[in-house]
Amino acid sequence: MALGAVGFAPAPMSHFDNLYPTANYSPSCGDGAAVNCQADGTYHSFYIHSSVPSLFRTGLRAAFNDLGTTDIDTVELTWSDFNQTYDDVYIYGLQLGNFTAGRAICRYAVNTRVCNAWRMELDTEALPSGYEFAKALTYHEGLHTVGMTHGGNAAPAQTDTDADLGCLRTPVVSGSRFIGNHNINQINAFY
Ligand SMILES: [Zn+2]
Secondary structure: OHHHHOOOOOOOOOEEEEEEEEEOEEEOOOOOOOOOOEEOOOOOEEOOOOOOOOHHHHHHHHHHHHHHHOOOOEEEEEEEOOOOOOOOOEEEEEOOOOOOOEEEEOOOOOOOEEEEEEEEEEOOOOOOOOHHHHHOOOOOOOOOOOOOOHHHHOOOOOOOOOOHHHHOOOOOOOOOOOOHHHHHHHHHHOO
């Protein structure tokens, strides 16, 4: 099938491909891009800035621990261990506005497909639902930092609420606080 051509992520165990680049989503990765670029490898560190509310930290750590059960290895770094330029995910809270709860932006692109350092922004005003929402949002943004896309960017395109999208459903809801077997299969097939 044509979608299996060189350059597209393999999706041997699923009915859709949502690991960047897909046949429906292949913008160039670059510094400052809000693109779901590939991670640079299986080592994926994260640092939680003090601007992230304490309630949110618990959800963040739980979500990254779960991501670490895939073929991606996650580790939390302290500030003294964290290299601002070259380490993976720098997470901080701010007021994003425009009803945006979170976003993942590439800080340092290795090339037009791969990002080595991310900034995950979480809206401190969008957390009225507390821990469960925090966890769901962290799963969602965390999977963006390893190249996972929304349903509309999958190939073939899916509705953004398709159950197989797990935490990548949009809008993010507390009920999507799990990675999901489909996404796990996609990650493990690629990394
Ligand atoms: Zn998203």
